[in-house]
Amino acid sequence: MIKFNNVSKVYDSNGVHALDNVSLNIEKGEFVFIVGSSGAGKSTFLKLIMREEMPTSGSIIINDMHLETLPRRKVPYLRRTMGIVFQDFRLISKMTVYENVAFAMRCVGKRNDSIKKRVPYILELVGLADKANDHPSELSGGEQQRVSLARALVNNPALIIADEPTGNIDPEMSYEIIELLSEINKRGTTVLVVTHEHELVKSFGKRVITIDDGRVVSDSDDNRFVAI
Numbered sequence: 376m377i378k379f380n381n382v383s384k385v386y387d388s389n390g391v392h393a394l395d396n397v398s399l400n401i402e403k404g405e406f407v408f409i410v411g412s413s414g415a416g417k418s419t420f421l422k423l424i425m426r427e428e429m430p431t432s433g434s435i436i437i438n439d440m441h442l443e444t445l446p447r448r449k450v451p452y453l454r455r456t457m458g459i460v461f462q463d464f465r466l467i468s469k470m471t472v473y474e475n476v477a478f479a480m481r482c483v484g485k486r487n488d489s490i491k492k493r494v495p496y497i498l499e500l501v502g503l504a505d506k507a508n509d510h511p512s513e514l515s516g517g518e519q520q521r522v523s524l525a526r527a528l529v530n531n532p533a534l535i536i537a538d539e540p541t542g543n544i545d546p547e548m549s550y551e552i553i554e555l556l557s558e559i560n561k562r563g564t565t566v567l568v569v570t571h572e573h574e575l576v577k578s579f580g581k582r583v584i585t586i587d588d589g590r591v592v593s594d595s596d597d598n599r600f601v602a603i
């Protein structure tokens with residue numbers, strides 16, 4: 376599902392070595408936390424997966440696509456295999472909860488009849504069926520993050536990428552969001568969560584990959600740990 380082979384990333388503008396010879400494998404159906412301090416290279420890692428950035432060297436395979444050679448016109452197809460959850464939710468304030476989620480389906484050309492069936496199902500899954508007609512400003516942070524998760528899930532991606540999904544919500548709600556991601560993972564979706572929150576990570580007992588100064592310095596899944 377995600378395969379990095381000796382991937383390095385140096386930003387041209389300032390010469391920063393954001394990732395240094397990273398090799399790892401994440402299989403279909405896994406739940407993985409990516410942890411590391413500020414500036415460690417976590418966002419760079421995600422940007423490479425989404426092909427927002429290209430590696431300086433090494434190879435990346437995502438959902439069977441070789442990113443170095445993937446033509447630009449196929450990048451939207453790559454991104455449709457992923458659902459992305461951001462720290463700051465990125466909901467459309469003028470739209471209701473229902474419309475925010477439906478919009479993600481409209482963007483990929485889904486028809487009204489499938490939208491009408493799918494959106495209520497997904498809102499039920501994230502526990503927001505009774506908030507469908509509310510606007511984001513009427514919701515708590517945790518609820519807004521669940522809308523964002525519903526939007527990421529609605530097109531049935533193979534992979535969910537959550538970038539600091541609990542950064543703007545309180546600890547109890549944070550736990551609930553990770554629980555929900557864990558439930559979604561049990562239904563077969565691969566989940567990748569970037570976070571600073573070590574306590575939260577510990578309580579879930581999932582695979583944890585630690586990045587420090589651009590390198591993978593530990594991987595709780597020893598079998599796949601690649602020594603550098």
Ligand SMILES: Nc1ncnc2c1ncn2[C@@H]1O[C@H](COP(=O)(O)OP(=O)(O)OP(=O)(O)O)[C@@H](O)[C@H]1O
Pocket residue numbers: 386388389391392393411412413414415416417418419420
């Ligand atoms: N677009 C860019 N251009 C130049 N340098 C960058 C760029 N993006 C990140 N960097 C640098 O690369 C290094 C890794 O940054 P990155 O954003 O990947 O870290 P991070 O682990 O996500 O940090 P944080 O937790 O603070 O978001 C940092 O030194 C950063 O300044």
